[in-house]
Amino acid sequence: MFYYRICLIKLVMQSLPMLNAFNLELISTIPLNVAVGIALPYTGASLDVAQTTVNARYASSNLNLSVTLLFNRSDTTCDNSDINGPLLLTEYFNTRAYGHCAAVIVSGCGGFLMAPYLAKEWDVLLFTNGWVPPAVYNHIATPTSLGMAGSIEDSGSALLELLRFFKWFHTTILMEFSNGSSIYDQIYNAILSLLARYRKYDVLRIERVQYSTKDEQSQKIALQRASDRSRVLMILAPTVVVVRLLDKDIFRSVLYLTTFAPEGHAAGDVNTLLANRSMTLYGTKAEKGIQPLDLYPIRETYNSVSLFAALVNQSLNQDKNRTLTDVEICSGKRLKSLVVNRTFDFPSGSVFIDANGYRHIDLILMTFNNASGFHQRAARYNSLQQTYILDKNVTIEWVGPAVPLDVPACGFSGLEGRCSDQGSTSAVTAGVATVTGLAVVFLTFSIILIRRLKSHHQTLEKRPWFAVADDVEPMLDPTTGESRELFLRGETVLIENCGRWTFRGRDVWISNVKLSASTTDFTDQRIVTIFDMVHTCHQNNVNAFLGLITVPSTISVLLMEAFGDKGSLRDLLNEEPVSREFQKSFVQDLIQGLHFIHTSKLRKHGRLTSFCCIIDKHFVLKISKLGHEHLREIFGVDESQQEGPHKTWKNAMWAAPELVASKAYETDSHSDIYALGIILFETFTSLSLSETISLLSEKVPSPNFPSDLVPDSVLQWIVKCCDMEPVQRPTIDVVQEELFALLQIRKQDNLMSRTMRCLEIYASDLEDKVDERTQDLLEQRRLCDLLLEEMLPRVIVERLRANEDVTPKMFDMVTLFFSDIDGFGDFALANSPYDVIAFLNQVYSTLDVLIGKFDVYKVETINDSYVVASGLPIPNGTAHARAIAFMGLSFLKAYSESQFHGTTRLRVGIHSGPVAAGVVGIRAPRYCLFGDTMNTASRMESHGEPGRIHVSPTTADFLKTEIQLLLTPRGKITVKGKGEMETFWLESRQLTVGC
Known part of the structure; x- marks a missing residue:
C-alpha cells in the first residue's frame, strides 16, 4: 500500500561518502502533492540547499549529512498525509535508520501530532517547520521535539496585545466556515484559551462571525453583522481573501503583522540559492516581491537542517575521546538539552528556543507610507516580553484624524448618542484602520471601513444559517433499512425529535419546533435576531447551531445542531456509573458552556436538562437546544394545551420551583442555575433517570439532603444552586470560581489533559514503587549474597x-x-x-x-x-x-x-x-x-x-x-x-x- 519515493531523490541530495566521516541523516515526512505552503514544492529546496551548505561548512569536522524524503505520491490532502506519514516513517526508521545518527523533520501535514511520540520512543530529535498548537510540545510528553516556527499561542498573544495596546476592547473575528481544524481555527481556539486563562484580557470582548468565500452575499452579511457589535475586525484569512473583502483604497491603509524579515548579504545569497533550486527541482517560483526566506515554512525548514548539523557537531566536540556511540551522540534528549533556552544565529536572523522546545518569534507591525508607496515598519512585537515598541520615526497614517475609537461616538448603529436625531439617515460611515497579514500561511486580521446596510428586515433566505430541505439527506432506519420521511404531517406535540440526519455531508440532529399559528411567513425580525445570535455562539462547550429549515404548509421549523456521537449526558449516566475524572470533565464543560451563554447576548438557556447536554466523540460535553426557549417566549406557545406522552417542562425535575408555581413566570439565568444544580446531582450520583426522579420527588436538595452518593463539599453547592428563592442562588461566575477551586479544575484543562496528568502521577508513583521494590530486592540480594558467601x-x-x-x-x-x-x-x-x-x-x-x-x-x-x-x-x-x-x-x-x-x-x-x-x-x-x-x-x-x-x-x-x-x-x-x-x-x- 505504501511505498518510498526516496531512491532517486536521495541520490541527488546526498553528498558523496567521505572516508572516516560521521554520517547523519535527516528524515522528512513533508508531503509532495498536498496543495499547502509547507509541501515539498515550496520547502524541498530548503532541504537541498541547507544540506549542501552544512556539508561544506563542516567538511573539516568530517560531518556528512544526507536528507531522505518519505512521502506517498497519492496523498493529495493533509488527512491522507497525516495517516500515511507516521506509517512511512516507522517502516523506514525500523528497517534502515535504526542504530544510526538520525533526526526527523515534519510539517503541519505528514503526521506532526503522532511523530513527536515516535521520536520520543526512538530518542531522536524532531523538527516541526509549521506552527504548533498550544501545549502539544513539552519537556515531559515530547522531550525530543522542537517547534521551529513557534507556537500558535504566541501569535494569539500578539493579536491580543495589539488590541490592548491601542485600547480596542470590542472586537469581532471574521473567518471562513471550515471543518474546525484549519490553521485559522487553531488561532481562534488559542485566542479563546488566552482569554480564559489570563485576567489581563478580561477587558476584551471578542465575538466571531463566519462567511463563505464562495458566497459574496454571505461576506456582505458577515460584514454587516460584525459592524453591529464592533469597529475592530480580526480577519483570520489568506491575504487574497482580505483583498477581496476590502475596498482597494482601504487595503492600501492596511497595518499588517509579519515575522521578522531577514536582511543582509547572507540572507540575499541564500534567497538566490533557494529560488534557483526550487525552480530546478520542482518548477516552483515565488510570488513577485516575496523572497523565499520571507515565508516561514521555507525559512524554518532551512534552519532545522542547519541546527541539526550544528548540534551534532557540538555533541561530537563534547565527546572528544569518542566514548559514546553514534546513536548516543545523536540522542534526541542529548541534542535537545544543547538547544533549549539558547539563541542561534541563522541567515534569516536570531532564533531563541525555550525550555519546551518552542521557538519565540518577534513580529513586525507594518504600515503603508502614502508618500513612498511602500510599507514601512511601525513597531516591533517582543514575543518574550509580550510588548509592542513603536518606531518613533514612523507615523501610522490612520484612515481618519486619529487612532480609531473602540466604540464610535454615534455607537455601532451610527444612530446613538448625539446622532440619535438622524433616524432617517440611510448609512453612517466610520473611519477606521485595517490590520492584516502577508502570505497564505500568515495570520491576517483587520479593522475595516464598514457601511451600515439599510435593510433591517431581510428574509430568512438571506441568512447564512438558512437551509432548504434539499440540503438534508435521510439516513437509513437501522431497524427497517429504509429512508425516513423528513416532514411528519399532523404532528401535534411541541417538540418532536426528528433524530439524526446528514446535512451537507455532516451528521446533524434535527428538532421539529412548532410555532404559533400567527407565524407563517417567517419574516419576523425576532427570528432573524435570535438565530443570528445563536449562530454566532461559538464556544467549545456550546453545541453548534448549523441551520434552520422551514416546513412547507405548516407552522413548524426544523432546527439543526451538531450531532453528539455519544448521546446525551443522561444517556451516558443511564448506561453505567462514570469515573470521577469523567465527572469532573463533564462538570467543567457544563459550567463553562453555561458561563458562555449567560455572558452572551442570549443571557440564558431556559430549558437546561441533562438531555440537552450532548457528548461528542471526544467526550466533550456541549449544551444544545440553545434558542429554543427564546422562540417559545416570542410566540407565546401555551404548553398546557399541547398533548403528548411526556410531561411538560414545568412538571420536569429540572424546572425551578418558581416556574412550576406560576405560568406567567419566565425562565431566566436563575432557573438555569437551579437546573445546573440538578444536573450536578445527576452527574455525581450516576443514578438512572428513574432512580433520580424517585429520589428528587421525595425531597428537594436542601442542607439535610441525603449525601451518601455526593461529596459533602459538592452537595453544599448543589443545595445553594437549588435554593427555593431565585435571588439566593449563586451566579454562574461564583459557581465556576468556587466549584473549580473545590474540584481542583483548571480552566485550560480537559478530559485528555486531566487523564494524562493522572497517568503521569500514576507513572511517577509507579516509579517510586519500582524504586522501593528495587531497593528491597537489592537488600534481599545482599542478604542472599551474605548467606551464599557463608556457604x-x-x-x-x-x-x-x-x-x-x-x-x-x-x-x-x-x-x-x-x-x-x-x-x-x-x-x-x-x-x-x-x-x-x-x-x-x-x-x-x-x-x-x-x-x-x-x-x-x-x-x-x-x-x-x-x-x-x-x-x-x-x-x-x-x-x-x-x-x-x-x-x-x-x-x-x-x-x-x-x-x-x-x-x-x-x-x-x-x-x-x-x-x-x-x-x-x-x-x-x-x-x-x-x-x-x-x-x-x-x-x-x-x-x-x-x-x-x-x-x-x-x-x-x-x-x-x-x-x-x-x-x-x-x-x-x-x-x-x-x-x-x-x-x-x-x-x-x-x-x-x-x-
Missing part, C-alpha cells in the same frame, strides 16, 4: 551469578586445619540436646569471629569438628601455612580463655598438601575438598593431644622460617594408614593475632 567462597558465588561454569580445580599446595573438642562426648552424655547445641553455637561463634582476621576459608563443621583451609579458592603462594598456624594459635587461646569450655579442650591438627576442590550438589550446594591431604590433616588432629597443635612435617617445613613460631619435634609416631611420621608440636613464642 560458598565469594569468587565461586560471583561465577555462579554470572552463569559461568564452576568446574573442579586442583590446588598444588594448601594447608588444612582440623580441630576437635576433647571431652565433648562426656559433655553430650551429661547434658540435654538443647545444652549441647547451645554449647556448640558458643564455640563456633567464637571461632567464626576470629576466622575473619586471617586469609583462610571455613570449609565446614561436622558435629564438634571444625575444618578450615588456606590457599584456596584463591591461591596465596606460601602464606597458607603461616595463616593457618597463627589462626590455630588464636583458636587455642580464645577457647582456653572462654567461660564455656569447662573441662573440654581443643585438639588441633595441621597438614599441607595438594587437594581437589569443587561445588557439589544443586540444592544446598557445598564447596568440598577431596584428596589424601584431607585424610592426613584429620590424622594429625586425631593423633594430637588436647590443648596442643599437631603439625605434619610438610607444614613444619613451611613454618621453620617464622621466628614468632616454635616447632618442637615430637619424634616419630605411627599414624593410621600412613605408617611412621616425624611430627611437631606448634607453639607461639609471642602470640600475635592477625596475619
Whole structure:
C-alpha cells in the first residue's frame, strides 16, 4: 500500500561518502502533492540547499549529512498525509535508520501530532517547520521535539496585545466556515484559551462571525453583522481573501503583522540559492516581491537542517575521546538539552528556543507610507516580553484624524448618542484602520471601513444559517433499512425529535419546533435576531447551531445542531456509573458552556436538562437546544394545551420551583442555575433517570439532603444552586470560581489533559514503587549474597551469578586445619540436646569471629569438628601455612580463655598438601575438598593431644622460617594408614593475632 519515493531523490541530495566521516541523516515526512505552503514544492529546496551548505561548512569536522524524503505520491490532502506519514516513517526508521545518527523533520501535514511520540520512543530529535498548537510540545510528553516556527499561542498573544495596546476592547473575528481544524481555527481556539486563562484580557470582548468565500452575499452579511457589535475586525484569512473583502483604497491603509524579515548579504545569497533550486527541482517560483526566506515554512525548514548539523557537531566536540556511540551522540534528549533556552544565529536572523522546545518569534507591525508607496515598519512585537515598541520615526497614517475609537461616538448603529436625531439617515460611515497579514500561511486580521446596510428586515433566505430541505439527506432506519420521511404531517406535540440526519455531508440532529399559528411567513425580525445570535455562539462547550429549515404548509421549523456521537449526558449516566475524572470533565464543560451563554447576548438557556447536554466523540460535553426557549417566549406557545406522552417542562425535575408555581413566570439565568444544580446531582450520583426522579420527588436538595452518593463539599453547592428563592442562588461566575477551586479544575484543562496528568502521577508513583521494590530486592540480594558467601567462597558465588561454569580445580599446595573438642562426648552424655547445641553455637561463634582476621576459608563443621583451609579458592603462594598456624594459635587461646569450655579442650591438627576442590550438589550446594591431604590433616588432629597443635612435617617445613613460631619435634609416631611420621608440636613464642 505504501511505498518510498526516496531512491532517486536521495541520490541527488546526498553528498558523496567521505572516508572516516560521521554520517547523519535527516528524515522528512513533508508531503509532495498536498496543495499547502509547507509541501515539498515550496520547502524541498530548503532541504537541498541547507544540506549542501552544512556539508561544506563542516567538511573539516568530517560531518556528512544526507536528507531522505518519505512521502506517498497519492496523498493529495493533509488527512491522507497525516495517516500515511507516521506509517512511512516507522517502516523506514525500523528497517534502515535504526542504530544510526538520525533526526526527523515534519510539517503541519505528514503526521506532526503522532511523530513527536515516535521520536520520543526512538530518542531522536524532531523538527516541526509549521506552527504548533498550544501545549502539544513539552519537556515531559515530547522531550525530543522542537517547534521551529513557534507556537500558535504566541501569535494569539500578539493579536491580543495589539488590541490592548491601542485600547480596542470590542472586537469581532471574521473567518471562513471550515471543518474546525484549519490553521485559522487553531488561532481562534488559542485566542479563546488566552482569554480564559489570563485576567489581563478580561477587558476584551471578542465575538466571531463566519462567511463563505464562495458566497459574496454571505461576506456582505458577515460584514454587516460584525459592524453591529464592533469597529475592530480580526480577519483570520489568506491575504487574497482580505483583498477581496476590502475596498482597494482601504487595503492600501492596511497595518499588517509579519515575522521578522531577514536582511543582509547572507540572507540575499541564500534567497538566490533557494529560488534557483526550487525552480530546478520542482518548477516552483515565488510570488513577485516575496523572497523565499520571507515565508516561514521555507525559512524554518532551512534552519532545522542547519541546527541539526550544528548540534551534532557540538555533541561530537563534547565527546572528544569518542566514548559514546553514534546513536548516543545523536540522542534526541542529548541534542535537545544543547538547544533549549539558547539563541542561534541563522541567515534569516536570531532564533531563541525555550525550555519546551518552542521557538519565540518577534513580529513586525507594518504600515503603508502614502508618500513612498511602500510599507514601512511601525513597531516591533517582543514575543518574550509580550510588548509592542513603536518606531518613533514612523507615523501610522490612520484612515481618519486619529487612532480609531473602540466604540464610535454615534455607537455601532451610527444612530446613538448625539446622532440619535438622524433616524432617517440611510448609512453612517466610520473611519477606521485595517490590520492584516502577508502570505497564505500568515495570520491576517483587520479593522475595516464598514457601511451600515439599510435593510433591517431581510428574509430568512438571506441568512447564512438558512437551509432548504434539499440540503438534508435521510439516513437509513437501522431497524427497517429504509429512508425516513423528513416532514411528519399532523404532528401535534411541541417538540418532536426528528433524530439524526446528514446535512451537507455532516451528521446533524434535527428538532421539529412548532410555532404559533400567527407565524407563517417567517419574516419576523425576532427570528432573524435570535438565530443570528445563536449562530454566532461559538464556544467549545456550546453545541453548534448549523441551520434552520422551514416546513412547507405548516407552522413548524426544523432546527439543526451538531450531532453528539455519544448521546446525551443522561444517556451516558443511564448506561453505567462514570469515573470521577469523567465527572469532573463533564462538570467543567457544563459550567463553562453555561458561563458562555449567560455572558452572551442570549443571557440564558431556559430549558437546561441533562438531555440537552450532548457528548461528542471526544467526550466533550456541549449544551444544545440553545434558542429554543427564546422562540417559545416570542410566540407565546401555551404548553398546557399541547398533548403528548411526556410531561411538560414545568412538571420536569429540572424546572425551578418558581416556574412550576406560576405560568406567567419566565425562565431566566436563575432557573438555569437551579437546573445546573440538578444536573450536578445527576452527574455525581450516576443514578438512572428513574432512580433520580424517585429520589428528587421525595425531597428537594436542601442542607439535610441525603449525601451518601455526593461529596459533602459538592452537595453544599448543589443545595445553594437549588435554593427555593431565585435571588439566593449563586451566579454562574461564583459557581465556576468556587466549584473549580473545590474540584481542583483548571480552566485550560480537559478530559485528555486531566487523564494524562493522572497517568503521569500514576507513572511517577509507579516509579517510586519500582524504586522501593528495587531497593528491597537489592537488600534481599545482599542478604542472599551474605548467606551464599557463608556457604560458598565469594569468587565461586560471583561465577555462579554470572552463569559461568564452576568446574573442579586442583590446588598444588594448601594447608588444612582440623580441630576437635576433647571431652565433648562426656559433655553430650551429661547434658540435654538443647545444652549441647547451645554449647556448640558458643564455640563456633567464637571461632567464626576470629576466622575473619586471617586469609583462610571455613570449609565446614561436622558435629564438634571444625575444618578450615588456606590457599584456596584463591591461591596465596606460601602464606597458607603461616595463616593457618597463627589462626590455630588464636583458636587455642580464645577457647582456653572462654567461660564455656569447662573441662573440654581443643585438639588441633595441621597438614599441607595438594587437594581437589569443587561445588557439589544443586540444592544446598557445598564447596568440598577431596584428596589424601584431607585424610592426613584429620590424622594429625586425631593423633594430637588436647590443648596442643599437631603439625605434619610438610607444614613444619613451611613454618621453620617464622621466628614468632616454635616447632618442637615430637619424634616419630605411627599414624593410621600412613605408617611412621616425624611430627611437631606448634607453639607461639609471642602470640600475635592477625596475619
